[in-house]
Amino acid sequence: MNIATPPEKLTAKDYASDQEVRWCPGCGDYAIVRAMQKTLADLQAPMEKTVFISGIGCAARFPYYMSTYGFHTIHGRAASLATGVKLANPDLDIWVISGDGDSLSIGGNHLMHVLRRNVDLQYILFNNEIYGLTKGQYSPTSKIGTRSPSTPLGSVDSPLSATLYALGCGARFVARGIDSQVKSLPEVFKRAHAHRGASFVEIFQNCIVYNDGVFDQFTAKNVAADMQIVVEHGKPLIFGTDKDKGLRMKSGKIELEIVTIGKNGVTEADLMVHDETNKILATLLAQMEAPAYPVAIGVLYCDPAETYESAVHAQVEAEKKAHPSPNLNDLLNSAPTWTVE
């Protein structure tokens, strides 16, 4: 077997393939692919063990731009394919790349089950609240009233929250990021990578052609500090340009409220401290929407449990131990037999 000798230290560039990137100029996907390449370089991820698996959509072209192994599959089914890959070879490090239509519409069932089973992989959902590759139809995350080629009078159905869905499906790791946050996005990816089990990351991704500015309410530079809260385990839930706003539980209710430090006798000690192992808190954080609340970014929930493929292989190994060196002839003869002379 020939083994290619890797250079001393891999750089972000080494993780980029030689293929020309074909997303629209200005697409948020460019920043995400760069953040991913930086992440892998920071991790010095073994090229040959890293696999990107995608479904269909703009985001799904991602594997072609990475120099690792990659499989561009069919619409909505990346999670299922990835489950098979992980079951067949648990040593592989799998990233599933998907979009809001791919993950939450056609592939909603598979996303549910890959999270519920806790297959050890990273599931990155690029949410741009629109179908880009098919030219701009509204998606399951589009807000009511979204005007699109298929809803010229505005969409009438309620959108789905990707993170709430993930939590409801039993995901053990749920995080959020924003495409333009080139510094913090790799940190979110690294957390997702470090978590053993299905790690779900929703990235708010701007579609410059069909849904430009849809997240401006909380991502625009001038409002970001006041409309985002970056959550960190063990630290108080503080946000705002002056770091003077925070979240605490409303007295007598299961509800978060925004308070200002220094007003009405509120001190930092009154604020809720983020506990990423608390699913109820994660749910409350995931529920917060602009403009009434800041949008929670970072690791909302992380509470590891045994992974699916390790449990499956534990059974296989136990059976191999119980029946060492199984012989096919013994199996064929395992029923009552008789001899014809």
Next chain:
Amino acid sequence: MEGSTAVAVEGTIREEVEDVVVRFAGDSGDGVQITGGQFTLTTALAGNDLSTFPDFPAEIRAPQGTTFGVSAFQIHFGSREIRTAGDAPDVLVALNPAALKVNVADLNKGGLIIVDTGAFTDRNLKKAGYEKNPLEDGSLDGFRLIAADITKNTLEAVKDHGLSQKEAVRCKNMYSLGLVYWLYGRDREPTTNWLNEKFGKRPEIANSNIAAVNAGHAFGETTEVSGETTAYFVAPAAIEPGLYRTITGIEAVSYGLIAGAQKAHLPITFAGYPITPASAILHTLSKLKQFDIVTFQAEDEIAAVCAALGGSYAGTLGVTASSGPGIALKTEAIGLAIAVELPLIVINVQRAGPSTGLPTKTEQSDLHQAVFGRNADSPLVVVAASTPADNFEVAIEVVRLATKYMTPVMLMTDGYLANASEPWKIPDADAIDEFPVEFHTDTKDFSPSHRDPETLARNWAIPGTPGLEHRIGGIEKSYDTGNISYDADNHQKMTDMRKNKIDRIANDIPDQEVTRGDDKGDVAVIGWGSTFGPLTRAVQKVRADGHKVSHIHIRHIWPMPKNLGSLLSNFKKVIVAELNTGQLITVIRSEYLVDAQGLNKISGQPFKVSEVEQAIRESLEK
């Protein structure tokens, strides 16, 4: 029954018969299938050739006593070669009025009916739709009848073993089995052993059932002594010497997959979703994990095929199994497997359709789906099993073709083949040819698009291999580099390559042999799949009258054996017999321009030998 004489066997005067068809029927909760399975085993041990046909309702526990809740198990056994489960029963065991009502019309004239009179209550008669008791109204005149209060006798036989009333009544299937054992002089010991093993933790149940078998047997002896009933003897059949067992199609296909994977030196990733009648493969393999098998019950049919394909991508043998409606759902992913050129085994245990259709009944109506049923020009390999045991060889063959040619392969079997069993001369697994897969590891000038010039199979480089990192996907790829290509000429080239790759497999499969008869003649009866038994028996019968009829049974449905066209041209007439409205026939006609005539049946039931025989004779007369 064909032919009979009287013989003395171990002190009992028994009438010797060449072959017999027995059908056990009762409520779906009566343990009819278990009874049939036990009778099959002891019949095989007695040296008869045999064939079985379980026929059960779609409802797991339909309302008790109703006609739609009737479950049946038919066995045909004899001292000659037995190829079918038999056209019509000689003996019907009916454990309740509904079982009698559903099955009595099939019974041969003069046939024997064994009924449990204890079950012929007013309530049960009404549920079965009888206005009068058929045991009393003369409607069974012309049949012979053993009317025994099996329920009462069973309760009496097991009363000392401490079972509840409900558990005790459940032993009545074993009482009826004991009675039929006596009828054909069967050894009870294998069943005694089986009961002791099965109910090892509850000896009172094992002992009760054994007592019921013995009581049924004793009842037979008593009626024989009183001269009411005749006992029979079926001599052992002339069977090729060797070590035998009975095997169902499900067992055969499962073991064949294991054999194929071993010969390919691959672990198995099997992914399935519950569907009748294919689930049994998932159940079987789930119990055999020690053979390097990962089984995965997916969230749906699509996830199952995708996980199997993911398993192949990662370097194991990806296998999925379903039935027609499930295969329909898998179609897009099968297309992906064709596009990315990865091995994939797709097993279709066909059932009667369309849509949900008749899930527990058999049909061969998915041939067009297998050969043509995908978007675009998407050729793959289709191979069909013809008998329960044949599933073993066919499973090995599909693994060989899938891994050698980097292609999905569809294995066609059906509900009848899956559930039916036959005696099987156990092969020596060590004597089966190996076809080890060699993953690509050479990094020099590597491209995932490089292919073997002869087989056209692309190289198989699996994730985890250093230096061979590459991307594959469903978008058309450049023939030369494997990168995405929207080039018009390239698409033509890739489409031609995909077609050629599958066409060339015709050079790597055996020539079509004539299954029975000569390689030329007046009529060729062409079949595929589970119709093997009735077709070959019918041809045998017509040939016995001196007619030039041959049976040709096709295993390789796509591509077809390359001599098939010339072989068919040696016959004046070609009949294509299949359990659909005519699917293989359209393929044969279009491939070979043969003026074939169809013999078709779509009733959820197998062909009867007599139906096929009649069609052949009519064709000869025309």
